Amino acid sequence: MRFLAVFITLVVTLCGALPARADWLRLRGTHTELLTDAGEKEGRRALNRLEQIRAIMPSSGEDSGRELRVVLFDSEKEFREYAPGQTTSGLYQSGLEYDYIVTYAGGELPRVVTHEFVHSLLHQSPAPLPRWFEEGTAELYSNAQINSKRVRIGKELEAHMNLLLARPWLTAKQLTAERPVMASDQDETESMFYAESWALMHMLNLSPNYRDHLPQFIALLAQGMDGSEAFRSAFGRDFEHALADLPGYLKKIRSVQLDIPPPAPFIVPQSEPLSEVDAELLRADILLRRGLAEKARALFEQAAKDHPDSATAQAGLGMLAMTQNRPGDARRYLEKAIQLDDKDATILFEYALLQRDAGAGNERVRELLEKVVGLNPNFGEAQLLLGVRATDDRNYDRAVAYLHDAARLLPRQSYVWNALAYAQQKVGNYPEALDAAQRAVRTASTDEQEHAAEALRDALLAQVSGKSAR
């Protein structure tokens, strides 16, 4: 074996003129799959870091079990083909069956991958959090120092400190806006947004004047209280007042040892090689999710040509056809994909949607969706559609069971809570229905969602008070 390895190395060296295609590996962690061409060592380093951060982050509720896929490119140049701008070093994207983190190997890897991972953890929290809160928390934990003896967070981030000392700060209004107010120099405004959010979350988590009130702030946000009102009520002062405290706090800023036992090192199981076609299809899939359809198409077509037996290649062409509104082509590709592999939950789900839109019978669509959740019980959108169908069929007990799972998996979607509230109401579970309706109001992201949720909540309030008055 050893001899063979040496021999192969020699051959590769002799053929140095040929571009060597790096090997792709797959490593598995808790609800996490890491795919990389940066080598086993970098892959393990990144995965171990994620598992340690998972262990030290205050949990924001039950673990939904949603899968995360981390793609770690060896080359920054290749990463740039998928990521916008020259300043991004990692990205987080939520998807149907799993969420994605895409980044590249290098000096800043542990910090970048931690930042994106914190986004994925916060994304499972029951209510949307202010952007400054999410980015500040991601930055605060990004350079957490974890060893076998202790866990420390809050080490100074030099770039942020330098910026905060040298430049004018964003106002409270700019900081709490969904997107920072457009400025002539947008990049600089964004950098200040990250620096200031980091400093603020540092103070709210670690300063004795603030830290004990932070859980209360989070709880009030989860109850749907408006951000500035929740801030005042939890911390006993305005957001503006806290910003005014910040320069004084920064003068004596320091890291803090957390009062928690250091997490045990994560034992990363043996890596598996990823085939060349799977690596090609992985790139195509990221391109498709990033909306780079033409580049994705070229890769999917090449893979389908070279590997006519690849279900993923056919499915990719099918999903591409769906995004380009070619339902006939989409159906043909997806049917071929299912013939090749009928155990892929995403392919079956997309096919179920196509069948539904083409007017297939209820039975057929339900059968496909049930197969999807049989293969992956954490497929939130499939649980939701099954719940809605059961509601339409007046099978409310079943509907509640499906929608309960959907709400666990998609806690930030108002329409899921709304559907659950309605089904709970139908089976007569009024307190649970009211709770779900209130969550639907809190998570509404459009006026339409908000009105629908409020109407249902008010009807339930009347029903609940009518019952208790009797």
Ligand SMILES: [Zn+2]
């Ligand atoms: Zn971020």
